[in-house]
Amino acid sequence: MAPVNIVIVGAGAAGITIAHSLLQGVPNAKVLLVNPAQTFYWNIASPRIVAKPNAFKPEQYLLPIKDAFAQYSASAFEFVAGTATAINVSAKTVAVTLNGSGDSKDFSYDHLVIASGSTNLSATGAVTGTEIPFKPSNRDDVKQVVEAAQQQIANAKEIVIGGAGPVGVELAGELAESLGSKATITLISSADRVLPMLKPSGSAVGEKKLKEKKVKIITSTKVTGAEASADGTKSWTVTLDNGKKLVADVYIPTTGAIPNSSFIPAEFLDNNGWVKVNEELRVQSSSGSALPIYAVGDINTNNMRLSFKATEQAKIAMTNIKADILGKGERKSYDQGNSVMMVVPVGETGGTGQLFGMTPFNFLVKYVKGKDYLVSKAPQYLAGKA
Numbered sequence: 001m002a003p004v005n006i007v008i009v010g011a012g013a014a015g016i017t018i019a020h021s022l023l024q025g026v027p028n029a030k031v032l033l034v035n036p037a038q039t040f041y042w043n044i045a046s047p048r049i050v051a052k053p054n055a056f057k058p059e060q061y062l063l064p065i066k067d068a069f070a071q072y073s074a075s076a077f078e079f080v081a082g083t084a085t086a087i088n089v090s091a092k093t094v095a096v097t098l099n100g101s102g103d104s105k106d107f108s109y110d111h112l113v114i115a116s117g118s119t120n121l122s123a124t125g126a127v128t129g130t131e132i133p134f135k136p137s138n139r140d141d142v143k144q145v146v147e148a149a150q151q152q153i154a155n156a157k158e159i160v161i162g163g164a165g166p167v168g169v170e171l172a173g174e175l176a177e178s179l180g181s182k183a184t185i186t187l188i189s190s191a192d193r194v195l196p197m198l199k200p201s202g203s204a205v206g207e208k209k210l211k212e213k214k215v216k217i218i219t220s221t222k223v224t225g226a227e228a229s230a231d232g233t234k235s236w237t238v239t240l241d242n243g244k245k246l247v248a249d250v251y252i253p254t255t256g257a258i259p260n261s262s263f264i265p266a267e268f269l270d271n272n273g274w275v276k277v278n279e280e281l282r283v284q285s286s287s288g289s290a291l292p293i294y295a296v297g298d299i300n301t302n303n304m305r306l307s308f309k310a311t312e313q314a315k316i317a318m319t320n321i322k323a324d325i326l327g328k329g330e331r332k333s334y335d336q337g338n339s340v341m342m343v344v345p346v347g348e349t350g351g352t353g354q355l356f357g358m359t360p361f362n363f364l365v366k367y368v369k370g371k372d373y374l375v376s377k378a379p380q381y382l383a384g385k386a
């Protein structure tokens, strides 16, 4: 059997997982993994990373991608540091701007996996000028971005967090613990409570823990704008929909995921830029023809954009790609379901969440996530053993 060229765009949770499972599951697979940074960023721990500079060493949350694939032969696996800029569907090529030379090179694929994920408003620094590294920067400089964010946060006296979802709540808890009375932390929720995706009892537990840590909570209020002060002091005026204004040294919006889809043909995207897939996670063309292209993880239209969902999707897509290649065998479908499974630490000792319909006890939150934000699991995850 001739080698089958599979190009994977993006080495986040989805791309890493599908690369390993294709290499292990498809005979003669030749996998080419494209990603702008050479390290995988354990972004799950970012609320603690930015708030507590000494909690982890950079090498715990920034792991070299190549090392995780050292077990495969060079004829089976290749890592390319670069950014995909276009897909030519009829020629079956992906154009990549190579890191280093800056040259553009076309790579041919028999099968293509789009795993370019999503980013966040804060991570791009688009609103506030400070990049808060909730996601990889899409450059090879996460370490510098982390250090700059840590420094800015450490010197802040007033921090305003817009959005009280899991990231906003986790961040508020970490900041309150690390800065203590040195800073005021204000958390703004557009809903009438924090963590509106949880049962009210789970929200109440979260709110109580935040208040114990002196986090100020403003509910039923939206941020309508954020403006840099004109005097160059680097402070921000955050305007709320009730007309009030807050002054902040650092303003961190934590809402809204942005798709990384600039290189993807428009016909594959929905109105918000997410890639349309069927239940087999196969990309849907406007003509309805079956393309050898799949999209996994945050980038597709399934809206539960979580790391463990990305892993699950990667395994399902791999099964279907394998069946495409072999022309036979099992096929699988993905259904994100509607049950909320979430563990939300509020600092190091406990937190809230929802597991099987119940609010987890403090010790469970601590054990599952709060103690180290799963950083100890990162090497295992990167090695495809999750």
Ligand SMILES: Cc1cc2nc3c(=O)[nH]c(=O)nc-3n(C[C@H](O)[C@H](O)[C@H](O)COP(=O)(O)OP(=O)(O)OC[C@H]3O[C@@H](n4cnc5c(N)ncnc54)[C@H](O)[C@@H]3O)c2cc1C
Residues within 6 Å of the ligand: 009, 010, 011, 012, 013, 014, 015, 034, 035, 036, 037, 043, 044, 045, 046, 047, 082, 083, 084, 085, 115, 116, 117, 118, 119, 120, 134, 135, 136, 137, 138, 139, 167, 260, 263, 296, 297, 298, 299, 305, 306, 307, 308, 309, 310
């Ligand atoms: C602060 C925070 C905390 C979170 N905590 C949790 C948690 O506790 N549990 C959980 O399950 N989920 C959590 N999530 C969600 C989780 O981070 C995402 O669901 C997960 O990262 C999705 O993985 P992915 O591989 O689809 O995309 P991403 O992680 O976004 O990775 C995509 C990769 O593709 C690369 N890329 C993008 N464009 C291109 C291109 N054109 N060419 C080449 N490469 C490209 C990017 O640089 C990136 O490396 C959290 C998210 C945030 C923001």
Ligand SMILES: *[C@@H]1O[C@H](CO)[C@@H](O)[C@H](O)[C@H]1NC(C)=O
Residues within 6 Å of the ligand: 088, 089, 090, 091
């Ligand atoms: C895609 O490839 C085909 C065939 O090689 C070529 O004719 C076409 O111009 C390419 N399309 C784009 C948009 O580059």
Ligand SMILES: *[C@@H]1O[C@H](CO)[C@@H](O)[C@H](O)[C@H]1NC(C)=O
Residues within 6 Å of the ligand: 036, 037, 081, 099, 100, 139, 140
């Ligand atoms: C490109 O790769 C080199 C190492 O080969 C690295 O030092 C550099 O930071 C990378 N640059 C970008 C923009 O990714």
Ligand SMILES: *[C@@H]1O[C@H](CO)[C@@H](O)[C@H](O)[C@H]1NC(C)=O
Residues within 6 Å of the ligand: 118, 119, 120, 121, 122, 134, 165, 167, 168, 253, 254, 255, 256, 257, 258, 298, 305, 306
């Ligand atoms: C960021 O994007 C994720 C998806 O990766 C989304 O679930 C979350 O709401 C966004 N959070 C932040 C911090 O903006």
Ligand SMILES: *[C@@H]1O[C@H](CO)[C@@H](O)[C@H](O)[C@H]1NC(C)=O
Residues within 6 Å of the ligand: 036, 083, 119, 124, 138, 258, 259, 260, 261, 262
């Ligand atoms: C991902 O999307 C963000 C926001 O649109 C953008 O700043 C970044 O350059 C994109 N990255 C890539 C690799 O396309």
